[in-house]
Amino acid sequence: MRKIARLIIFGFLIFNVTNCKTVEKKKPNPNPPKVEFDSYYLGKSDFPEPKGFINDYELIFTPEEQVKLTNIIKEFEKKTSNQIAVVTIKSIGKYTDFDKYAVDLSDYWKIGQYNKxxxxxxxxxxxxxxxxxxxxxxxxxxxxxxxxxxxxSDKIIPELKKGEYYNGIEIGLTELIKNWK
Known part of the structure; x- marks a missing residue:
């Protein structure tokens, strides 16, 4: 009985092996068709990805200044739950209106708690x-x-005009926090 079972299995294997086709590997096409997507479809935007409280894409602040600003914002958020982000940028992409860009960036990043x-x-x-x-x-x-x-106009811009970007932002943050109670 075992011999018959072995013969059936052996015959089955031989039958399947002889019916197998050899698959040839194709060489990649040196000129594949180009697939084009528009930037909206890919999810790209004119907005950089947020890094944290301080998003210095223009490299204005030193690492120490970024830490100081971050600590001010973190401490304020801990006490109040209010959220602040500082962003420096070189370009507003396809936008033509800086103010519209700023509002849209804030909305896109969802600064602030959802329900508040x-x-x-x-x-x-x-x-x-x-x-x-x-x-x-x-x-x-x-x-x-x-x-x-x-x-x-009274706190931040006078410092920026002197080239004191960190001082302007720090003074401005302090004044905003003082008024935001």
């Missing part, structure tokens, strides 16, 4: 000579456009 909308973003471009404070919907009830503009 308590975020604030400072977007600065040394190259473009522009700065904007963008607030979340709840934040703007406390830090109104008038307050933000006054802090920009």
């Amino acid at each position: 909308d308590n975020g604030l973003t400072i977007i600065l471009s040394k190259t473009l000579k522009k700065i904007r404070i963008s607030t979340g919907n709840q934040t703007e009830h406390i830090l109104t456009d008038e307050i933000c503009m006054k802090i920009l």
Whole structure:
């Protein structure tokens, strides 16, 4: 009985081996067809990916200055749950309006807690000579456009004009935090 079972298995194997086809490997096409995607489809945007509290894409701040600014923001968030991001950029991509870019970047990064909308973003471009404070919907009830503009014109911009970018942002952050209670 075992011999018959072995013969059946052996015959089955021989039958399958003789019916196998050899598959030839094809050489890759040296001129593959080009596939084109538009930037929206790929999920690309004009916005850089957030790195943390300080997003210095223009390399304005020293590592020590970034740490100091981060500590100010972290301490404030710990006490209040309000979120702040500082962003430096060289370009606004396809945008033509810096203020629109700043608002859209803040929305895209979702600065502030979802259910509180308590975020604030400072977007600065040394190259473009522009700065904007963008607030979340709840934040703007406390830090109104008038307050933000006054802090920009009285505290931040005078320092920026002197080339003191870190001092301008630190003074501005301190003043915003003082008013955001």
